[in-house]
Amino acid sequence: MRTELIQEARRQAEICNACRYCEGYCSVFPSLHAERAFSDGDITQLANLCHNCRGCYYACQYTAPHEFDLNLPKALAEVRRDSWESFAWPQPLARCFHSHGGAIALALVVGFALIFWAIRAIGSTGGEGFYSVLSHNAMVLIFAPAFLLPLFSIGISLRRYWHAVGGQPIQLGDLKAALSRTAKMQDLAAGHGEGCNFEDEDRFSQARRHVHHAIMYGFLLCFASTSVATIMHYGFDLHAPYGFWSLPKLFGVTGGVLLTAGCYMMVRLKQKSDRNLGDVSAWGGEIGFILLLGFVALSGLVLYAFGSSAVMPALLAVHLGSVLALFLLTPYTKMAHGFYRVAALVRDAQRKRDVSVVR
Incomplete structure (x- = not known):
């Protein structure tokens, strides 16, 4: 560091x-x-x-x-x-993204979209809906490593962080306290619950807290949509496409709307805020990540709306390309801050526990 x-x-x-x-x-x-x-x-x-x-x-x-x-x-x-840059693995990728985040995110989205378009040109082994463009097995083959490898990278990063801050063996109570504060976004309400001063100098506001709620729960709903669809596919032999009132669609559409709206509002809040009260050098990378995350959600909603039209293959290529870019960039963008924040809250819960034991 x-x-x-x-x-x-x-x-x-x-x-x-x-x-x-x-x-x-x-x-x-x-x-x-x-x-x-x-x-x-x-x-x-x-x-x-x-x-x-x-x-x-x-x-x-x-x-x-x-x-x-x-x-x-x-x-x-x-x-x-x-x-984050020092603990990241591999480290050079993190420093590169925070310096040129927007350009890298855009290049990856375009690049992966072209890759998926090429796969579509080769053809599919058959299937309905999206699987007529890219088979289910091909999607699993591509996205399983793209999901698991970033988690492995984040695991190494958090291990390095935990060692640096003197973390102790985690007890269930420490984890519960940290997750409770995270779920409520308690610290964005500041000490007296009035909100923070992020976007309008010394005026208190809950806007940033609500926007974080929309982004976090929107993302979790989208993740739940994919998880439920996976269980339905492999556990119950119920294959996509699913109807609107199915759990994958209800979770996915609701999560997509929350995530899109949350990312849009976050960009607006950041534009209104004083950059000199944050890390100026990381501003471009943060905006690039938020736009990428919002684009993933928005492209998913557009794909759902026009999934039966002639433009579906092109929309699918763009959406899958942006999702793949998001996955692979996760350890090196502000997406990783959620993991570090929970780790910091767990460590703080340990500090409070130690203080109470001493007393």
Whole structure:
């Protein structure tokens, strides 16, 4: 990890630790104030615990033009992104994406769409609906490795992170506490539940929390759609295409709408926000990832709407190409931040448990 980023975040954390004005603002400050000195692992943990709500910045009396020049959201955002790049496997891919994320995402979508178009030109072994273009076995052969290999990569990254932050053996209570906070997006409501200051300076808003809910649950519904369809195919010998009132379609359409709307609103919030309170160098990569995720959802909805038309093969090629690009890029984009965030919350639950035992 880059030493200068860690050192700057440590300098600011030490000043915040002496001031303690923001102790009740969010989950970062109780964890920060529990320490007297900060190792590199401590700073990495604080950075991944931070949700960039920015409330501390607007409440701080030591921001520029004060000589302390505090901007803790920016300092932690830079450490956070650097930690993802440092722990990623293979590492060079992560640094490349965050520098040129939009261009890479676009190139992959176009490239994979062309690949699928070529496969379609070769032909299919037969089948109904989408399988008349690309057989079920061919889809499994392509997408199973594209799904499992990124999970393997993320597993290596999280193992490196867990070692760096001094993680302990995980207990069920730690995991339940972390998942509960994640499901509620509790930390995006900040310390007093009023919301965060992400998009409109010192005005509190729940917009970012609601948008994250739409994206997270939209994605989970889409994943549930694919999972249920897989169980129906292999477990009950019920093959696609499925009707609208089937679980795969209900989950998929609902998830697609939530995901599309959530990504659109997230881009709008980011455009309204102050880039200087985040990691400026990663802004393009973040926008590229959000657009890719939204495009996957939107192209899926369009494919469903025109699935019986003459343009279906072209729409299928574009959609499958974008899905494959999303899968393969997952360990190197902000998609990975969900895994790191849960890991940071689990580690924070362990810290709280240790404190309660001492008391």
